[in-house]
Amino acid sequence: MGGLAIYFEEEGLATTQISLIRIHTERTQPPRALWVPYELGRPIGVPNDPAFQKRVMMAAFDLLDAPEGPLIVDYPEEIPDGAGEMDEDAMTGMVCPIDLPKPPNATAPASAIGKALLQEVASLAPWYELAVNRRGRTTVGPSGMTIDACGKALAAFLDGGAAPEARDGIPAQRVLKLAYEDLKAYYGEAITAQPGYSTSKQVEDWLFNETVLGKALWTLRDLCLEHEDEYFRYLGTNSIVPDRQIHPPD
Amino acid sequence: MARLTDIPLGERKMMEELDCSGFEGRRPWVTGPALSERRVAIVSTAALNLRSDAVFQRGDTDYRVIPGDVDPADVVMSHVSVNFDRTGFQQDLNVCFPIDRLREMAADGIIGSVSNFHFAVSGAPHPAELEESARAVAAIMKADTVDTVLLIPI
Numbered sequence: 124m125g126g127l128a129i130y131f132e133e134e135g136l137a138t139t140q141i142s143l144i145r146i147h148t149e150r151t152q153p154p155r156a157l158w159v160p161y162e163l164g165r166p167i168g169v170p171n172d173p174a175f176q177k178r179v180m181m182a183a184f185d186l187l188d189a190p191e192g193p194l195i196v197d198y199p200e201e202i203p204d205g206a207g208e209m210d211e212d213a214m215t216g217m218v219c220p221i222d223l224p225k226p227p228n229a230t231a232p233a234s235a236i237g238k239a240l241l242q243e244v245a246s247l248a249p250w251y252e253l254a255v256n257r258r259g260r261t262t263v264g265p266s267g268m269t270i271d272a273c274g275k276a277l278a279a280f281l282d283g284g285a286a287p288e289a290r291d292g293i294p295a296q297r298v299l300k301l302a303y304e305d306l307k308a309y310y311g312e313a314i315t316a317q318p319g320y321s322t323s324k325q326v327e328d329w330l331f332n333e334t335v336l337g338k339a340l341w342t343l344r345d346l347c348l349e350h351e352d353e354y355f356r357y358l359g360t361n362s363i364v365p366d367r368q369i370h371p372p373d
Numbered sequence: 374m375a376r377l378t379d380i381p382l383g384e385r386k387m388m389e390e391l392d393c394s395g396f397e398g399r400r401p402w403v404t405g406p407a408l409s410e411r412r413v414a415i416v417s418t419a420a421l422n423l424r425s426d427a428v429f430q431r432g433d434t435d436y437r438v439i440p441g442d443v444d445p446a447d448v449v450m451s452h453v454s455v456n457f458d459r460t461g462f463q464q465d466l467n468v469c470f471p472i473d474r475l476r477e478m479a480a481d482g483i484i485g486s487v488s489n490f491h492f493a494v495s496g497a498p499h500p501a502e503l504e505e506s507a508r509a510v511a512a513i514m515k516a517d518t519v520d521t522v523l524l525i526p527i
Contacts, residue, residue, distance in 0.1 A: 124525075124526040125500070126501065126503065127416060130504055130507035130508060131524075132401035136514060136515065138403070138521070138522045138523075139522075139523060140524035141523075141524070143526050144377070144388055151393050152396065154401065162458050163457035163527065165458055165469065166468075166469055167467060169468065170462075170465035171464060173474060176468070180471060184408055187411075258465075260446035265422075294430075300453070307459070308463060311459060315460055315463065323458035361453075366383050366384040367384070369383070
């Protein structure tokens with residue numbers, strides 16, 4: 124990020140930036156940076172809190188008045204407890220949380236996981252639709268496949284290693300990645316429509332430890348790590364299960 | 374959470390060892406008019422793309438254009454990393470790409486105006502690999518009379 128700022132300034136454009144990883148900004152030394160104490164993925168702080176977001180942005184814009192740099196300023200406002208939780212109005216009309224199908228046990232064949240996955244995807248549909256209606260948008264879609272097709276693509280790979288077909292210059296491995304990322308987005312949007320899932324860690328712990336999709340992704344990771352193809356091994360190493368699930372902090 | 378001590382050991386080690394070289398001694402410093410007169414563009418490293426545009430692929434160093442009048446429903450993310458939160462983005466685009474807030478600031482006279490174009494790259498490559506894209510994006514921004522860039526990581 125800091126490197127981009129330097130390129131833009133060299134082109135005659137003034138820059139100010141948000142910093143998430145302070146040591147990277149310290150090493151690059153862009154002209155103006157506001158370090159924020161927020162988790163990766165949420166550089167402006169709190170979703171659906173315009174006032175909070177504007178305060179962060181104003182602090183970044185204020186750096187444009189500094190007489191000289193480079194400078195890194197620490198932004199002091201922490202995420203308030205309970206931020207992002209829905210209020211009672213937003214929950215009006217909600218039904219009780221649904222029971223998801225029980226994930227197959229540890230010794231279940233991959234084919235059983237695939238079948239249960241499709242059932243689970245269907246059972247989450249009401250919550251997903253509620254989320255889309257409330258937010259007026261969805262982030263599901265980069266795969267270009269329906270969510271059922273995403274589930275079937277993942278299930279098919281687990282069942283016998285058949286990767287989805289490459290398309291539009293996108294290799295099969297990347298198509299598979301886009302499919303399971305769409306599934307993760309579908310689950311994330313659905314579960315955050317329910318009360319009690321306001322933090323990313325809550326959602327992640329649920330997805331990777333309590334759902335069939337989580338079981339499928341752990342299984343996919345194992346398959347990819349042992350795959351003969353380098354791209355699949357790369358996916359298994361870096362790009363299926365988050366590092367904090369593989370190596371939980373002490 | 375973006376404090377290094379809150380990040381799992383493997384990811385933390387990678388971040389601590391990340392190569393940020395190539396910018397030593399480079400200290401450009403561009404000033405500008407009062408904030409209320411500035412024309413602002415957002416540049417994001419979140420690998421955002423329009424639903425109708427090409428997704429980012431592993432190793433991509435090119436950029437995607439996000440129009441200033443974009444409907445947030447048309448913006449998706451195709452970053453390769455799984456080691457950052459996406460649930461915030463799923464709930465509100467503005468938590469990583471604050472286009473609505475920027476529009477409100479322009480309407481309130483806090484900034485001068487919002488660029489006709491904003492940009493996204495994937496932050497996965499080394500910054501030096503993004504130089505060509507950065508300079509191409511800068512040319513577009515200058516043609517759009519942008520004078521200020523708000524850079525936002527993911």
